[in-house]
Amino acid sequence: MIRLVAGSRFGNRARTGRAAGWEVEMRALLWVVGVVAGVLVLLGLLLEAVQWLVIIGLVALAAVIVLAFVRGRRSAHNYPNRR
Template sequence: MRVVLWVIGIVAGLLILLGLLLEAARWLMVIGAIALVVVVIMAVVKVRQLSRDSQRRH
């Protein structure tokens, strides 16, 4: 009986940890997507600045 309780406790703990990891992975994906959007916007702004500078020189 004691072994069954230990097994149930360990499985429950693993399920809780798995749930936390999946939640953390979801938030990491959201943060990564936001960072990707920010990088794309910054790249577009930089390219526009470079194209304006090159047009002024010519």
């Protein structure tokens, strides 16, 4: 027969059905580490996406400026009396 000692790690769980204090602390620590790791991964993905969105936005802005210049020149040639 296995006898549980009052100071053993498994004694509290065997008597009450609840986790010992160190088990609760370890579980909380694992949750905190997991949540922080998840946030860091999502933040990295978000920053990567923002970087690509900025690049795409700059390319689109350059395209709009070029198209505006080309259409402006075209309309100026269609109406020679206007300046």
